[in-house]
Amino acid sequence: MKILVTGAAGFIGSNFVYFMLEKHPDYQIVGLDLLTYAGNLKTLKTAMEHPNFTFTKGDIADRDYIFHLFETEKFDIVVNFAAESHVDRSILDPGVFLRTNIIGTQILMDACREYGIERYHQVSTDEVYGDLPLDRPDLFFTEETPLHTSSPYSAAKASADLLVLAYHRTFGLPVSITRCSNNYGPYHFPEKLIPLIISRALADESLPVYGTGENVRDWLYVKDHCEAIDLVIHKGKVGEVYNVGGHNERTNLEVVKAVLHELGKPESLITYVGDRKGHDMRYAIDPTKISNELGWEPTIKFDDGIKMTVQWYLDNREWWEDIINGDYQNYYQTMYSNRS
Ligand code: NAD
Ligand code: DAU
16 A cells, blocks of 8 residues: 655644554555645654655645656555645735645646546545634534635635545545544644744743634644544545544633643733634534544543643754744744734
């Protein structure tokens, strides 16, 4: 079995590479990544030493490159993690989100049609459903919830999902889609809430909480997401969507306080800043389908996952300090200087 993992040098893609190398020692894994600001080859250092892993640098939206790769490699399964993934960046500059997240998906699927595959799997997000109100804790996203996006990021991801389902219906491409809630864990880029809070709290810097901090996210430890994708690509039904989430809803303020508690840092570091434009209030996944059909259940409780994550950032300072000492400084300045 040969699997192409796109976005392999990013947060979830790299965790998936390590998960698959351990779970399926007989599989060949090819990791592809454009190595944008979010991709980091250091993340794949240990994988590079594995005889069953190879890495190729390239752009999923580059048709010639992708077709040449598929012609040479003959993949059985393609798992597409490659994307522009940060909502705030999509508000500043939507164009690249449309190119990578939509056109890149189309080109990968065109290559799958041309050269043949057993499964094309699209890694999607709960953000395609929009948001839920805070005063209706009884409501959850199911696979039947209408798509109703808020940001250029989520609109691009939803567009890609529609294309994936269209390629199944029109061309019979054997596809599947997972829509997961917020992930956390090792190798999470420090522009996202949890690693941003950990890295800034360790430096005793202010912690920017958007709006009132009451927005709710449904957090899942990244390994549980990897396990869900592995199940879906092997046992999930072709043409189907599976929601992935562990009923782990927390307000942003609760998450920030949990991190501060683990680090032994004071809550006085919290600083309320101007809200994200179009900020989604609440995400909450109903994972009944994947649980009933495939037997998937989350294994890591939030209290344990956050401890493991904080410990990982303490043990791997070099990984994130290299990032935040580079271009990231300019990013932080641009993104946060006008927020208060
Ligand atoms: P990430 O930003 O950490 O990683 C994305 C990777 O894609 C990076 O390594 C980047 O270099 C690469 N990439 C970007 N453009 C590319 C291109 N044109 N060609 C090839 N590679 C390219 O993102 P992540 O958090 O790991 O998310 C991975 C996927 O999972 C995304 O599709 C995202 O929408 C989805 N997702 C993320 C979460 C989450 O909480 N992080 C939850 C649900 C779904
Ligand atoms: O739900 C899945 C999605 O989760 C994925 O599709 C996205 O790729 C991923 O980035 C993530 O999106 P969010 O916007 O939910 O994640 P982020 O870490 O950017 O923000 C989490 C919450 O914290 C959100 O309500 C905004 C808030 N926030 C974020 C940052 C970066 C702050 O209050 N302050 C911050 O500095």
